[in-house]
Amino acid sequence: MKSLLCMAISGAAAAAGAQSPSAVLATPPAVAVRAGVASPVTSGASENFTGVVRISSPFQAIPPGRAGGATVTFEASARTAWHTHPLGQTLIVTAGLGLVQQQGRPAQAIRSGDVVTILANVRHWHGAGPVGPMTHVAIAEKEDGVSVTWQDQVTQQDYRTALASAGLGADTGQAARAYPRSETLSARQRAIPLIAAFMATSDMPRLNAALNQGLDAGLTVSEAKEVLVQLYAYAGFPRSLNGLGELLKVVEARRQRGIQDAPGREPVQAVATGHALAAAGQANQTEISGGPVQGAVFDFAPVINQFLQAHLFGDIFERDNLDWQSRELATVGALAATPGAEAQLLSHMRASLRVGLSAAQLRQLTQALADTVDPEAARRANEALTRALAAAPSV
Numbered sequence: 001m002k003s004l005l006c007m008a009i010s011g012a013a014a015a016a017g018a019q020s021p022s023a024v025l026a027t028p029p030a031v032a033v034r035a036g037v038a039s040p041v042t043s044g045a046s047e048n049f050t051g052v053v054r055i056s057s058p059f060q061a062i063p064p065g066r067a068g069g070a071t072v073t074f075e076a077s078a079r080t081a082w083h084t085h086p087l088g089q090t091l092i093v094t095a096g097l098g099l100v101q102q103q104g105r106p107a108q109a110i111r112s113g114d115v116v117t118i119l120a121n122v123r124h125w126h127g128a129g130p131v132g133p134m135t136h137v138a139i140a141e142k143e144d145g146v147s148v149t150w151q152d153q154v155t156q157q158d159y160r161t162a163l164a165s166a167g168l169g170a171d172t173g174q175a176a177r178a179y180p181r182s183e184t185l186s187a188r189q190r191a192i193p194l195i196a197a198f199m200a201t202s203d204m205p206r207l208n209a210a211l212n213q214g215l216d217a218g219l220t221v222s223e224a225k226e227v228l229v230q231l232y233a234y235a236g237f238p239r240s241l242n243g244l245g246e247l248l249k250v251v252e253a254r255r256q257r258g259i260q261d262a263p264g265r266e267p268v269q270a271v272a273t274g275h276a277l278a279a280a281g282q283a284n285q286t287e288i289s290g291g292p293v294q295g296a297v298f299d300f301a302p303v304i305n306q307f308l309q310a311h312l313f314g315d316i317f318e319r320d321n322l323d324w325q326s327r328e329l330a331t332v333g334a335l336a337a338t339p340g341a342e343a344q345l346l347s348h349m350r351a352s353l354r355v356g357l358s359a360a361q362l363r364q365l366t367q368a369l370a371d372t373v374d375p376e377a378a379r380r381a382n383e384a385l386t387r388a389l390a391a392a393p394s395v
Contacts, residue, residue: 034059041218043262044072044080048150050159051078051127054218054262068147069139073218074098076323079127079159082151084120086143091116091126091136095186098134099166100126107162110134125154129168132323183360185368187217192326193333193365195227197373199243200235200334207243210372211250220264221251226322227330233312234334234344267319278306281314288313288324288351328352329365336369336381349384350391359389 044053052075060068066087071094082103091100093114100116101107103123110116110126116136118124128134140147154162191214198207214224224247232240254261272280285308286292298305317327328351335345352362362385370378 040259041216041262042260043220043264044078048081048083049074049078050081050153051075052220052262052265053078053080054220056218066141066143067139068142069137071135071137073133073135074128075133076128077130077159079154080125081153082123082125084123084149084151085118085140086120086146086149087141088120088122089118089138089140089148091118091138093134093136095182096132096134097129097168098127098136099129099162099168100124101162101165106165109166109168110136123151127154127159130163181356181358183358185361185364188214188219189326189329189361190364190368191217191219192227192329193336194368194372195224195243196231196330196333197337197369197377199228199231199239200337201374202239202242204242204246206372207246208250211247212254215250215254215259215261218262220262221247222264222266222321223326226319227326230316230322230327231330231334233316234331234341235338265321267321269318269320271315271318277314277318278310280318281309281312284317285309285313288317288328288354289347290350290354324355325352325357328355328357332362332365332381332384333369333373336366336377336384337373339376339380342380342384345380346384346387349381349388353388353392359385 041054041056044055054073056071056073058068058070073095091110091114093110093112093116095112098110099107100110100118101124102118109129116126126136191210194210195207195214198204198210211224215221225244228240228243228247231243251261271277293305293308317324328348331348332345332352335341335348338345349362353359366378366381366385369381
């Protein structure tokens with residue numbers, strides 16, 4: 001009897017001490033996960049950065065923790081201003097090629113996988129190299145509520161000197177043309193051919209979804225506009241205008257939901273005019289095509305090549321707010337979705353390889369078309385890629 005009484009008492013105590021499910025749910029979680037899509041991408045403030053900079057996934061530790069930071073993507077030649085951190089900073093480079101410099105010391109190149117440690121109150125800056133984007137996770141602790149003290153901008157001369165000291169060269173004029181090779185399309189890159197394909201087929205509901213996908217992945221509003229503007233040369237003015245109208249609706253709807261998309265930048269490189277423009281367009285066309293463009297059609301109607309050189313490869317491709325890899329991804333997406341444009345699709349699949357897109361990336365493009373757009377578009381793209389690779393066995 002005594003043992004039964006003890007069991008009853010201990011059972012009652014256990015029941016009284018056990019938390020109800022509602023009480024457990026009311027307790028703040030000790031481990032929390034915040035989805036990446038819950039944090040819109042924002043632009044780096046112009047007073048603290050030079051060039052196009054996108055900031056995503058900001059975080060701040062819960063007290064007593066003091067660490068905070070974000071994922072920061074710098075487009076080619078973009079960089080921070082000079083600054084210091086009261087308790088130092090750690091950078092984890094996740095993609096691309098960049099550089100970091102301590103005042104009074106040569107700049108150092110940083111690459112994907114590198115970890116950079118910056119001591120407290122050391123004046124420094126960091127950013128992308130001259131020919132492609134760089135992404136890092138930046139982490140710093142707060143002292144008296146302050147984690148960073150911003151100072152003066154890194155001048156263009158400072159940047160060129162830093163490039164030379166880091167062994168990266170001082171020529172930034174080819175930033176739109178050459179990117180470090182990769183075997184994987186970024187989420188931003190993957191969205192571009194989908195946007196192009198749906199614009200080319202006037203599929204507005206799916207264009208709307210693809211534009212949202214691209215903006216969520218870090219595509220700036222300026223870049224999205226540039227994709228849709230460029231594609232008038234491949235899909236026609238009506239589809240381009242309709243696509244721009246859809247982008248306007250998307251941006252406004254996102255703004256009403258509290259999402260502030262990165263605006264991006266307008267072109268900064270001056271576009272030539274007259275004979276200089278025609279010469280620049282011819283040079284761009286030759287570089288992208290792998291040689292001078294010739295053929296019976298151009299002999300029959302030479303004015304069409306004049307328009308191609310002066311306007312498409314001149315006016316449009318000289319605009320440096322969208323890199324050439326992104327332009328080719330857009331063109332391939334639009335042409336793959338267009339029956340009867342197989343010859344042009346093959347030409348631009350070859351051009352994609354020339355501007356540094358890898359075979360693996362282009363296979364991912366064809367798979368994205370198969371998964372999201374249309375099996376026939378994917379088939380046309382895959383056939384063009386197979387032929388392009390056969391002509392370039394070293395790729």
